[in-house]
Structure formats: C-alpha cells, structure tokens
Amino acid sequence: MVLELQKPRPIWQIMFSTHHTDVGLLYLILSLSFLFMGGALALAIRAELFLPGAQIIGDAMTFNRIFTVHGTTLIFLFILPFASAVGNYFVPIMVRYKDMAYPKLNAIAFWMIPPGAALVWLGFADFTWYAQPPYSIISAPGPAADMWIFGLKILGVSSVLGALNFVVTILKCKHPDMSIGQVPLLAWSFLASSLIILVAIPTFAAALLMLLTDRLGVSGFFNPAMGGDPIAYSHLFWFTFHPEVYVLVIPAIGMMYEIIPRFSRKPIYSYNSGIFAFVLLSIVAFSSWAHHMYATGMSFTEKTVFMVGTLAAVPASAMHVFNFIATMWNGRIKFSTPMMWAVGGIALFFSAGAGGVANAAMPLDFATHDSYWVVGHFHLFVMGTIAFGSIGYLYYMFPYVTGRMYNETFGKVHFVMSFIGTILVFFTQHILGLYGMPRRVFDYPPIPEWIAMNQIATIGAMIIGISMIIFLANMIYSSGKGKLADTDDPFGLGGKYYYPFEAKNPKH
C-alpha cells in the first residue's frame, strides 16, 4: 500500500485494487490531473481578458465553453476527488479500521468519475456550471449540454456513494475503544461533509432529470413557454450547491486541523469547539441557499430570512479561525511548506468570509450581484482556502505516499508565488466588480479602469500558473528521485503522526 513508487507494482494491481490507500492514490492522481487541466483553462480565460477585443480565443462560444468546463472541472473533478483522496488515505486509519466500510463500493465510486469527466470534457458545454434554464433548455447547443447533464448525474451518484461509505466507516467501523468524541477532527470533517452530501445532492439529481426531460421537450418544469418556472430550478440548484460550498470547505478546514497543531508542536486549542463548529456549519449550510437569488425578484421578507440564515454561518466559521490562532499561540512553529499553505489559507479564508458578509447584506447585492466581485469572492474560497488547505495537505502526505521528500525550497517558492498571485487576481477582481464589470463576459468595452484591473488580474494568474509548473515538476521529480524520507517523522517535529503506515494490511 505505501511506497508504491519504491517497490513498483504492475499498474493494474493499483487500478483494480479495492484497498483504501490504492483507491486514495487513484483519486489523488485523477484530481491533480484535473487541477492542471482546469487551471490551464483559467489561464486561457485570463489571457483573453488581458485586453478588450478578441485575441487568444477566437469567438464568444469557445470562451463560454471554456469557463463552463473550467468551473465544472475544478469543483467536481479537482476539489471533491482530492478530498476523497485524503479521506481514503486517512479516515480508516483515524477510526482504526482496516479499510473503508465498503471497499468495492469505494472503488466503484472512484471509477464512476472518469466516465463522468469524459462526458463533461468531450461535450464542452457552454451554459456555465449553473446550467440555468430557460437558456439551458431552449438555447444551449446539444449534444454538449446533454453530455454535461449525464456527466454531472454520474459524478453526483459517485459522490453520494463515497459519502455513504465515509459515514458508515466513521460511525459503524470505528474502533470500539474509541468514542465518537475521540475521533480526530479530520475524520469529523469528513463525517460532516458526507452528511451534507447525502442530504443535499438528491435535490440536484432531481433537477438534472427535470432539466433533461425539459430539453427533450416532453416536460416543461422550467420552461416558461410551457407554463414552467425557471426560478424553481434556481431553488433546486442552490439548495444543493450552497451546502456544497460547505462540503468543499469543511474537509479543507479538517486538513488544516491536522497540519496546524502538528507544526505548532501543540495539540489543537479546543477539539470540542472544532466539532461544534463543524456540526453547526453543516446545519446552517441549509439555511442560506437563496442568497444567490436576491436579484430574481424575491420579496423583502424572503431576502431578510436568507440574509439572517447566511449571517448565521459566520460565528461557526469564526470559531475555526479562533481555534487556529489559539493553537499557534505559544507554540514552536516550524514553517515547512504544509504549514505555510495552511496559514496562508486561513488568512485568505478570513478575507473571503468578510466579502461573503458584504454579499449577504441585501442592498449591496444591487452593486455586486453577477459582477466580478462575486467571481473574486468565491475564488478566494475555492482557491485561497480550499485549494491552499488541499495543496498544503498534499505536501504533508507526500512523504507517506511516495516514501520520499519533496524539495522544500521549491515548495516554499510555490507557496509564495501562489499567495501573491491569488491576492493579485482575486482581490483585484473584487474591485473590478465594484467598477461594474459583469462576470462571464468574453469581451468588455475599453474603460480604462477595467483594462487596468484586468491586466493586474491576468499577471497574477500567470504568476500562479508558473508556480503550478514548479509544483508539477517538484512532485514528479521528487516522487521518483527525491531524497528518502524518514517515515516516522518526515518533518522533524516529534510526536505521533496520523500517518496511515501504522495500519498494516497483510495483502500488501
């Protein structure tokens, strides 16, 4: 299971394995491949927007397809599978079980992702990851749109199966000596996010079916020409995908809960408040979905209810930040690469959250809705918090997966460049939104402020792009030729790691 690259096995032994670390490795490779593919699309978008007019990408249709696939890829094919990779490696170890509860189901859940991904990428749909009717019903060209719907259907089933497996593994398979209040916070984060998936995803699954039959013309759920209501789709979509935001962010916070105490050489400040905040977040996740829809003509009362529901998520998120700061307090912090990513991620998590509070305040929606402000805001979450936590954790688990150490200097260069790039791109996009630039536009009028802001953002994106090339080279080179890691204490911190090599499987 461990050290695959030192003691090579035939590739099909990994591919057809149901062991949790093998499935975890598959998840890891798949998610990182799609990180680079989706990132390349992002660079194409930013390059096109460097100047007004068409330069890199020939026409609006191609541009629209690119940002649709960019969003779909990075959410469903990078962030979610990456979390599953970490969960597969570590959750069984943390609850002290030999494997996931249902190993075959685990492998099936993984192998549903490549066909789903193929449908999304070969179709290359153009209706944004939101697929809003009536555009997606009456205007979006097929078969791309239909392939996207089927692809998302498969990916949705895959994440439900994966979530089910995590819930059963944590609740039913944990060691009898261990109460649920002793399970590490990383495993708790998977429990919380998996429960959200089980409650939230079926709604979107239903909406996708309705969208498909609407496209086929046999129903008119969302088609106003047939008496349907397109806003109903928005409700169904956001009822799934606002909680989905927490599905993405909670495991990333769980990963930070693993890294920060470890590198501060100190236990977590308050384990109980971490659990409390996870549980609270997964409940209030369901009270705020319609804050995405203030501009669709909601009544004052509805808006007020959803504003309060949104603001209710803030104290729980703030508890996590407090916990991290209090854990680092009086520690002896070793700033290795994983710790730098985690601390950077917390700083950006705060900025993203503050922007979110401004979004939730109803009248400000007139200024920020569907502008670049929103793009900057949620990218600070998905890139600044979730990807930062995930990449930090990837560096943290690298010695375990490969038995070798990554190059520390290049890891730090990667962090510094990505941090600067992220600030340049996404903080600038907030300001661009305040200047009124709409999102999802292929071209923009030559307003001097818009040009300047777009150019800063593009330069930032290119800095991130270069850092990601350094990252890729570091990962590939170090996994084959890096110096051998001390697998008991790869970072020289002392203490007991949650590294899964403690679990021995006789089959490997």
Next chain:
Amino acid sequence: MKKFVGLFLVLVVLVIIPAVDSVFAAGDEPGEYLDRRVIIWNLFFRMMTVAFVVGAVVSGTMIWQCWRFRESHPNAKPTPYEGTDW
C-alpha cells in the same frame, strides 16, 4: 463578566436605538426622492470600514504570532508537549 454585560448594554444603546429611530423617522415627501446610490454605497463603505478594522486585527495577530512563535525566534522554547506521544 459583569463588565462585559455592561459593555454590551452600551453597544445596544449605541447601535440598536439609533437604527430603530431612523427606521420610523424616514418618510416620503412627493418630489423628494431617495438617492439609492447614497444609501447603498454608504452602507458598503461603513461595512468595509468595519471589515478592514477587523481584518487588520485578525491578520495583524496572525502576522505577529507567525513572527513571535516561529522556531527560529530567540525566545522560542519547547512546548510542554514536545518529547511526549500527544
């Protein structure tokens, strides 16, 4: 603890009562229209003032503790947990 209760009472008086006041004082005279730009951007800038103050406190704390508690700091000392199996 009593001090904080008092503090919150003061906050209630300072924040909530003026808010309620302005709610019931606002009327609508014909020909005199509210400027939505003023209302919305005022709200925005007030919130940004608070957000940047809180942000300065939070990120200032984080930068300071990253500087102070780094292991290469002259005053860094081992935590009580080092050398144990925590």
Next chain:
Amino acid sequence: MSGHSNWPEWIYIAVVIALMCWVGAEAWNAERLVEHVPADAEVIKVIAQQWFWTFEYEDGTKTIGDLYVESGKAYKFEITSKDVIHSFNIHDYVVLMDAVPGRVNTVWFAPTDVRTHDIQCREYCGLIHYNMRGTLHVEEPSS
C-alpha cells in the same frame, strides 16, 4: 479538550454575533428604504431578449437600446424577458434586477445628473451576452 478555561473564545464569539446583528440591522434598514417605490414614479416597461433591450414608456412609445429619462423624476422599471433570463443593470445608479420570462420584476430609481450612462446585461444569456449593452440618456426636465 476540556479542563481549561475557554472564556476568550466566548467573548470572541459574542463580538462576532454582535457584529453580525449590526450588519443585519443596517442591511435591513437600507433595503427597506431602497425598496420603497415613490407613489408618483413613472412606469417604464423593460423587455429583454437575446441580445438587446426594448423600453416602453407610459405614453406607448418604444425605443430599442436607448433609454430616455428626465432628471429629477422617479421611474419604476417593470422588467421581463421574452426568451431566457437576463439581468437589467445600470451600474452607475446601482440599479439591478433580473429579467425573468413569465415574471415581472420591479426596481426604481431617480436620476439626477444630466449625462449618459451604460446599461448592460449582468446574467449570462448566451453568445452575445458580453455585448448586450444599451445607453441611458438622462435629459433636462421638460417642464
């Protein structure tokens, strides 16, 4: 875990909750003021379709792409769409409302400066979404 005093966290959480109450109260009040349509506002019907705007005034005249209003008066937009969802946006006046087929959404404003402003579509609506633009002409009051 347990066993140590946690009062700093409770104070911190109380401050966060107090701040959120302030944000909510301020936003609620501002929204209430902004949503209150003056009784004498003139109605302009806004019809969105791929990829242009049609404006219908109270006297029955229609213009396409250009919207003419007078400074010092209040206007109420009744916004709808003929095909897909668009979003009517005059950013300089912070006017924004989705144009949803089958629904009529309203938003109002009172222009003050005699000049032109951009009108744009802010909800993705297909091929030429990026260029679904118009112009707002604010003119001197006629009377």
